[in-house]
Amino acid sequence: MLQEQFADLAKCVEPDRVRREVYTEPAIFELEMQRIHERYWIYCGHESQVPKPGDYYTVQIGRQPMLMVRGKDKRVHVLYNRCPHRGNMMCGDRHGNTGEFFRCSYHAWTFQHDGALRTIPMMESGYAGTRYGKDNPDCSMKKAARVESYRGFVFASLAKDGPDLKEFLGESKIAFDDMCDRAPEGEVEVVPNCFRVIQHSNWKIFLENQLDALHPSVVHQSTGRAAHEMEKRIEKKTGKAPLSYHMLSAFATVTIDKWDVFQTLNYPQGHCILTGYMGLRPKDSDTLAYEKVMQKAYGKQRAESILAVNIHHVLIYPGLSVQSPLQQLRAVRPLGVDKTLTEIWHFRLKGAPEPIYRRSLAYYNLVNSPATLINADDLENFWKCHQGLSSDGGDWVSFGRHFGRDIEKPGGMVETGPNMGTSEAPMRNQMKAWAQYMAAGR
């Protein structure tokens, strides 16, 4: 019955609404793991997570347990975390250093950092005359079909064919350009701490929330107001409140009617960009000192064009949310139809003064930590959303806000109309891309 019902997945997605089963049906989840996550480019990690040969990090791509490892050749490899002998998981820790080579804990097969078989105990006596040995590629750890990195950010695709990384990223690569360009040395370095937070909801609910400009003033009002009160009190006492209070109070001071002035840019791959709103270019002495360092590194004109980039958020479909001006990103790992892991990282701008890092850190701690003053209320809503969608109370999820008023540009980019920043265009766009990926993968 299920097959009949969802034989044509395209019928689940209309331009302004989506069937609820797209979020709740385990069979559809399996299909989207095959057709989207295990086919297109998924973020694995930053090269600076694995600086030394043998350093590795495990990472989930779709349903596949993978690992990202630095080879002796300095290259970053992405392998299935599995021994080709009996299927044993190779690395049981989340991250570490594997030494000169990988060694399976079960029968001691060893592999190079690029996955190639190195030795099998008593290989000659045990395997002479069999099909098993170094010449058989099935005796090596399997590699991701494709691995590419852009400005230090490593992605893998588990499909041999398809667009290359740069083509796939398209305009969304501004997330990495904006982040790296803001570093006087043109590079960022990961801060070695990952906050991992589980959401009891479908992965698409999280993605749709990222550029939902209407929700902040509803969902985050409690924190915005409390922070705004404190900001005013500190200002009264000392003349100036730390910027971290502004990061929180903006959720209340930018009231619901003001969010329409922002804009989202939506791309055919499902990627979306939200133009900025947090006023992160204040005129305080820390910012001015940083701007001087930038001018010295890039020249006045180029520095100005970097600092003037005005984006708050870039969503790279189907699994990465980047806040480049604050040097944070959240990688989305679907664990099940109703369970999603987010891995949250932040970065240092190489060559930037310490106070600029502290801003990024304050946002990381206050907004993105497991004691977050912001995301807690999002998670509550995501869970409630998933609960509601599991019911028979209705069949559709609607994305009708400002529907029919989007502006389509040549090349398929969709812009929200003037003063329509709260448009549900990002959700419409993501589901359009989703339907295309699902159909193409058949």
Added chain:
Amino acid sequence: MSKLELQHAVEQFLYRQAEILDGKRWQDYIGLFAKDGIYWMPADPSHKTWEGMPAIFAEDINLMTVRMDRVMHPDAWSQRPHWGTNHVVSNVVIEKTSPNGDVHVRSRFHMLELRRDDVRHFAGSYRHHLKKAKDGYRIKLQRVDMTNAQAAYDYVLQVWV
């Protein structure tokens, strides 16, 4: 103050702190801190300082007040469902005393949390740097190393543990 009296006074302080938390008396909790006091839950047990480091909590009294005001707002959605906690504090060991009456003390905690119909357990260690005050102690630094913090967070913490 004899060693025994000191041990007793410090334990009473820690027990009172647990009661205040379980009673959701947030303002009283903040009142336990010195003016320059810090509540700190490090992101990693190896961290030596809260300053300039990723942290789960790293809050002065101002930020604690924001957290309190937020939790008490009627639209703090994640705080709407019924929830309650029970803290047990034990293994109280005084590490250091100073001539000015300051005390460094470590202890262990176990907290049960009920949220909606779910029961969860949190456990770990406290390390308090207590400053002597006229009416007892004030917290200069409370470090909380929660064992659960090393796994993925299948929850979000909204108040102090």
